Amino acid sequence: MTIYMLVAGLVFVLIPVFAFPFSQNIxxxxxxxxxxxxxPKEFHIKGVIDDxxxxxxxxxLVRNISSGSQLEIVDLEGGAIPAVENYVFGALPRDQNLRPVKIRIRDLKIIEELADARSGLVEGEVYLDFSFELERGDELVHLLDFQGGVSYKRGVRQVSVIEPVLRKSINNSLKYFNDWIEKESTEDIKLARDVKVKIRDYREDHQDDTVFYNPQRPLSWKDFTGRPRFGNYAASIFASIAYEGNSWIEEGEVIVDIVFKTFMLKSSSWVKGTNNSYGLNHEQRHFDIAKIVMERLKEKVEKLDLQPHNYDRKVSFHYLDAFxxxxxxxxxxxxxxxxxxxxKAQARWDKFIDEELSGFGVK
Structure with missing residues (x-):
């Protein structure tokens, strides 16, 4: 999310021309x-990153009238990033029980020009480009961008105007972020503190091309509707696994509903002529193997330490590993x-598969 903001703070100081023979260092x-x-009630600033x-x-900055367009280059005392960090640490309480947030500074500039040499009027702009990021372990989670600043006018000798204008710009960014996080603290998934996972199997039979694994519904040769392929095999089954995830926020907690699917495709599974029960058992065991792997995946997901910002990535990683x-x-x-x-080998596999399924409570 990116916010563009311009706040105008105007300071008019008109000084006669004869007041400017003197030169000053800034x-x-x-x-x-x-x-x-x-x-803050939702966060504390953990640090500032120079980006x-x-x-x-x-x-x-405009040094004097005679300098014209020749501007003097001036930094913040102690350096830009340390100065901003020290200011923010002093301007906001740091309750470390709240969410740790870092400010990434992408741009910070003050640019002036001599608007009127007769009156010594200087016009300036403060430019800010800040990104607020939530620290979660070793990761930084992007929350909000703030791009804005303040316009000002000053007399050529009134350099003291610059600091409060810069301070106002920084305060604007902090206040805007505070307003945003207070509003989104229970709504934005990246701000959720916990994840609750609900896991279930998909077993509905819509009498279409897909057969979902159900221990009460073993395969039959009628499920093998695909065109037979050339080769030495009498039959082949297309069995696989998949999952769907849906998530929502309830009182600041991410609820993740994961539906695991073990299935076979009829049109991609085939048999040559009529086959026997021994051959059907061999194909059923392919389907069972897919179910065993899915049950192992479910166990892993149930034990994962999931965070609101990475739960989908972790589940996807383990799914690909299971595949x-x-x-x-x-x-x-x-x-x-x-x-x-x-x-003999088939009998050993039949025994192994039955034991695995029984261990998962499938048979």
């Missing part, structure tokens, strides 16, 4: 904390049973 700008800006492409001093495991197990099964032709 000292580094010292950001001062006079009082706390507000008390500027231009890390030169931040201010380009590879399923393919390897299917290949091993066919290799050791010689595609069902080795009866």
């Amino acid at each position: 000292d580094p700008i010292s950001l001062r904390v006079y009082s706390q800006v507000f008390v 500027r492409t231009d890390r030169s001093p931040v201010a380009f 590879r495991e399923m393919n390897q197990m299917q290949e091993q099964y066919d290799r050791e049973t010689a595609h069902g032709m080795n009866a």
